[in-house]
Amino acid sequence: MARAFFITFALMDFMHEPFSITVTELDFWEKRNRxxxxxxxxxxxxxxxxxxxxxxxxxxxxxxxxxxxxTDCHMYVIKKKTSFLFIRFTYQYFVSNNSNIIxxxxxxxxxxxxxxHYNRASGELIKNEADRKSMISLFEIIMIENKNPDAHAKFxxxxxxxxxxxxxxxxxxxxxxxxxxxIDRKFADLIHFIQYNLLDGEKITVKYLASQFNVAETYxxxxxxxxxxxxxxxxxxxxxxxxxxxxxxxxxxxFKEIAYELGFTDSxxxxxxMKKHYNLGMKEIRKHSLETQST
Numbered sequence: 001m002a003r004a005f006f007i008t009f010a011l012m013d014f015m016h017e018p019f020s021i022t023v024t025e026l027d028f029w030e031k032r033n034r035x036x037x038x039x040x041x042x043x044x045x046x047x048x049x050x051x052x053x054x055x056x057x058x059x060x061x062x063x064x065x066x067x068x069x070x071t072d073c074h075m076y077v078i079k080k081k082t083s084f085l086f087i088r089f090t091y092q093y094f095v096s097n098n099s100n101i102i103x104x105x106x107x108x109x110x111x112x113x114x115x116x117h118y119n120r121a122s123g124e125l126i127k128n129e130a131d132r133k134s135m136i137s138l139f140e141i142i143m144i145e146n147k148n149p150d151a152h153a154k155f156x157x158x159x160x161x162x163x164x165x166x167x168x169x170x171x172x173x174x175x176x177x178x179x180x181x182x183i184d185r186k187f188a189d190l191i192h193f194i195q196y197n198l199l200d201g202e203k204i205t206v207k208y209l210a211s212q213f214n215v216a217e218t219y220x221x222x223x224x225x226x227x228x229x230x231x232x233x234x235x236x237x238x239x240x241x242x243x244x245x246x247x248x249x250x251x252x253x254x255f256k257e258i259a260y261e262l263g264f265t266d267s268x269x270x271x272x273x274m275k276k277h278y279n280l281g282m283k284e285i286r287k288h289s290l291e292t293q294s295t
């Protein structure tokens with residue numbers, strides 16, 4: 001009979017390197033630290049059991065693909081010996097300080113945006129079977145290249161990770177933004193463009209967007225409100241606040257840095273807007289995160 005173990009957690013599991021890959025086979029889930037500073041993609045090579053996220057159980061089996069933001073409370077109840085592929089990474093993994101390496105940092109902010117909207121209670125992460133096959137192929141490439149000592153391997157791994165995250169984003173998006181299916185295609189593309197370029201101030205101006213999407217600049221605000229039931233300015237502000245909320249909850253980034261990256265005057269301005277729209281300040285959001293992980 002397969003053994004099932006419920007494990008309590010402690011302390012913080014802090015990853016000093018921006019990226020790591022681990023393949024491990026377990027009969028039971030050993031003690032893991034409670035709070036992490038990294039994101040985690042998990043691929044089940046073989047086995048059966050439950051993934052427990054914030055005290056809610058989800059069944060897993062061979063070829064299951066799981067995704068966890070940096071501070072989710074999680075563990076595994078192993079019912080059949082399980083082989084795990086753990087891919088862990090921090091925000092810094094996609095930030096390049098080398099002119100020879102593509103800087104994915106602006107693109108990666110999209111993931112933070114989607115995390116802020118994603119309801120993990122929706123069940124299986126990858127709904128599309130073609131996407132699942134693509135991700136499995138990418139996992140296999142990463143495992144092979146991780147053993148390859150040549151200079152090309154790290155670039156292949158990094159580009160494979162970018163593809164994996166983009167596939168995750170594509171599968172999360174319909175659940176994070178369920179109303180997009182009911183709006184016209186041009187407006188759906190406009191929203192997607194805004195989400196992707198939210199931190200690029202020049203690309204989310206009325207003038208730039210009106211030109212890109214062939215909407216008269218004088219009509220743009222009316223067009224946007226007619227399709228979204230809110231003003232363009234409110235949409236941009238609330239979208240940025242969602243990123244700020246995710247950063248406060250899922251990272252240890254300073255409020256000053258968050259405010260600067262999102263285009264707020266300072267951390268006080270960001271905090272004021274957060275309280276106005278969500279009745280919670282940045283400190284309260286981060287405090288809630290810490291309390292969630294310590295109970």
